[in-house]
Amino acid sequence: MTPDVKTKPTSDLRDVLEEYGTLTRDALQDYLPKLEPQRYLYDLIADYPARGGKMLRPSLCLATASVFGASAEDAVLAAVSIELLHNALLVHDDIQDESDERRGEPTLHAQWGVPLAINAGDALGFFSLRPLLENSLRLGSRMTLRILAEADRMAQESAEGQALELGWQHDNRGDLADADYMEMVLKKTCWLTTIYPLRMGALIGTRRARYDLDPLLRFGFYLGTAFQIQDDVLNLLGDARYGKEIGGDILEGKRTLILLHLMRESSTTEHEDILRFLGKPRDERTILEVEHIRAAMGERGSIEYAQAVARGMADAAHEAFDDAFGHASDSRDRRFIEALIDYVIEREL
Amino acid sequence: MAAKRQKKPDSARTQPNRKSSLYGVPTWIGGRRSRAASNGENNGNGEPTSGGAGDASSGGAAASVRNVIDSCKKILDDQVERGRKAASAQGGAFGSLSDQAERMIRAVSDAVIDVSTMWIDYIGSVTQAGDWFPRRDAQDGGQPTVQISPAGAATVDLKLAADTELETLRFQPLMDSDGNVWDTGIQAVAAPSDDTWFRLVVRASQPEGRYHGAVLDETSGEVRGTLSVEVKRT
Numbered sequence: 388m389t390p391d392v393k394t395k396p397t398s399d400l401r402d403v404l405e406e407y408g409t410l411t412r413d414a415l416q417d418y419l420p421k422l423e424p425q426r427y428l429y430d431l432i433a434d435y436p437a438r439g440g441k442m443l444r445p446s447l448c449l450a451t452a453s454v455f456g457a458s459a460e461d462a463v464l465a466a467v468s469i470e471l472l473h474n475a476l477l478v479h480d481d482i483q484d485e486s487d488e489r490r491g492e493p494t495l496h497a498q499w500g501v502p503l504a505i506n507a508g509d510a511l512g513f514f515s516l517r518p519l520l521e522n523s524l525r526l527g528s529r530m531t532l533r534i535l536a537e538a539d540r541m542a543q544e545s546a547e548g549q550a551l552e553l554g555w556q557h558d559n560r561g562d563l564a565d566a567d568y569m570e571m572v573l574k575k576t577c578w579l580t581t582i583y584p585l586r587m588g589a590l591i592g593t594r595r596a597r598y599d600l601d602p603l604l605r606f607g608f609y610l611g612t613a614f615q616i617q618d619d620v621l622n623l624l625g626d627a628r629y630g631k632e633i634g635g636d637i638l639e640g641k642r643t644l645i646l647l648h649l650m651r652e653s654s655t656t657e658h659e660d661i662l663r664f665l666g667k668p669r670d671e672r673t674i675l676e677v678e679h680i681r682a683a684m685g686e687r688g689s690i691e692y693a694q695a696v697a698r699g700m701a702d703a704a705h706e707a708f709d710d711a712f713g714h715a716s717d718s719r720d721r722r723f724i725e726a727l728i729d730y731v732i733e734r735e736l
Numbered sequence: 737m738a739a740k741r742q743k744k745p746d747s748a749r750t751q752p753n754r755k756s757s758l759y760g761v762p763t764w765i766g767g768r769r770s771r772a773a774s775n776g777e778n779n780g781n782g783e784p785t786s787g788g789a790g791d792a793s794s795g796g797a798a799a800s801v802r803n804v805i806d807s808c809k810k811i812l813d814d815q816v817e818r819g820r821k822a823a824s825a826q827g828g829a830f831g832s833l834s835d836q837a838e839r840m841i842r843a844v845s846d847a848v849i850d851v852s853t854m855w856i857d858y859i860g861s862v863t864q865a866g867d868w869f870p871r872r873d874a875q876d877g878g879q880p881t882v883q884i885s886p887a888g889a890a891t892v893d894l895k896l897a898a899d900t901e902l903e904t905l906r907f908q909p910l911m912d913s914d915g916n917v918w919d920t921g922i923q924a925v926a927a928p929s930d931d932t933w934f935r936l937v938v939r940a941s942q943p944e945g946r947y948h949g950a951v952l953d954e955t956s957g958e959v960r961g962t963l964s965v966e967v968k969r970t
Contacts, residue, residue: 391906480787523948527948528948528950536822536876540822551956552804565803565804566807566808566811569807570811573811573812585752600819601819604816604819608808612808619861680784691797692797692801696801696805698801699801
């Protein structure tokens with residue numbers, strides 16, 4: 388009988404996610420105080436972090452820092468900062484996307500209204516700077532400034548990516564190429580999800596402000612893009628564990644790789660029909676229409692195509708991993724980072 | 737090059753079902769649109785060449801996937817270039833430091849770390865004096881800690897990493913979060929070996945706190961690192 392070679396790495400991967408996730412969540416509590424106005428602010432900012440999540444971003448930061456020589460204590464505040472900012476953007480994303488569910492529960496704005504939710508998201512974003520500043524005691528002022536510069540770059544790229552996605556919806560763009568999608572994902576998803584945690588971990592681990600971070604940019608891009616494409620696929624095929632509305636991306640008019648493929652593979656008439664659907668106000672789009680488009684994505688091979696691209700990205704990530712981490716000796720954290728490549732495209736939630 | 741497509745099974749329905757369309761036209765099942773594909777996958781006749789239904793594993797789809805991956809290289813190159821421009825714009829902050837300066841930064845950082853290794857010797861000497869003893873607070877995970885008594889001042893000797901000359905450095909006064917300034921009176925220490933040592937003077941009246949100070953290049957004024965010390969009163 389052929390041994391299941393994936394059993395052990397997957398188990399290790401989940402162990403590391405659990406360990407670093409717990410470490411980050413515990414440290415995160417210091418930045419979610421029980422102050423007044425508790426009901427209108429501090430209860431709200433504590434909501435999303437308490438809902439769980441994979442803790443992929445902080446774990447990637449902590450593991451990278453470890454591979455490059457840092458202790459978990461050196462990097463945990465950076466991990467906390469990433470998680471705070473991630474939750475801040477989730478709150479705002481949910482408002483922009485008019486989403487109803489997050490991690491299986493009503494979104495913050497669905498519970499509290501848009502104004503209070505925006506304010507809570509703002510606060511989470513502002514508070515995400517605190518752990519970075521407090522970590523200056525360990526890392527020194529120079530490295531702290533270097534990390535803040537990295538945060539500034541990440542913020543700019545993320546905002547530009549979000550602007551692209553929302554702008555394409557606003558203008559009802561139907562002329563986008565896959566390369567446009569890749570660039571948008573690089574900015575919107577990869578910088579915060581993979582590139583920034585990787586690069587910050589390397590800076591903390593090496594303590595060298597001028598360490599060459601370009602190999603980590605490349606690895607983070609391929610890893611993050613594979614992650615995003617699988618997220619797009621799960622939005623169409625996932626089950627209740629996924630935590631968001633199935634087909635929500637279609638309903639929101641998101642220009643996913645899958646939608647771009649479908650539009651490319653459609654007749655002119657079909658293409659116009661899809662654009663007409665996407666150009667409607669959201670509340671005029673029907674579930675029946677969403678289901679129709681979802682079925683067409685299956686028939687036209689659009690989902691398979693996206694999965695094939697995700698696999699290609701994962702292959703490229705394996706190559707980029709060798710460039711970024713080839714010098715590092717074998718360790719649990721190094722194996723964890725490498726195992727993430729296959730995990731992100733095989734995950735079911 | 738256009739690849740041969742896989743053929744879907746014949747549909748049970750041979751006529752368009754107009755009633756099934758949500759948009760008033762027969763849609764989703766039918767011919768491809770005739771305009772040029774926007775993904776650069778045009779076969780010259782306005783037809784896209786990428787795979788259709790169920791053919792994601794076919795040669796055409798594989799080529800399409802390869803094209804997408806290849807297109808990412810330019811995106812990444814642009815990103816790398818953007819980062820280099822940003823680093824250059826930051827100038828003296830990070831971009832223009834020489835390798836020598838980078839080593840200096842690490843050297844100063846090492847000096848802080850060396851404090852931890854110094855404690856053993858220092859504990860031995862000051863414990864005999866009875867007035868002072870430094871200790872390492874495990875909760876702080878290695879942050880240098882000096883405990884002082886009201887009896888008087890003391891000194892702590894720190895070692896710089898190899899190949900570092902104290903004369904090229906300028907230590908700014910250390911400051912804590914409350915604004916207390918600690919002019920450490922750093923001075924060179926004669927050492928029997930080739931190692932470079934410097935001495936930190938701790939006054940008895942020094943307020944408790946975590947102190948940080950920049951270490952600059954004596955000539956250019958560029959920041960070379962940070963010295964961080966915690967003082968606790970017994």
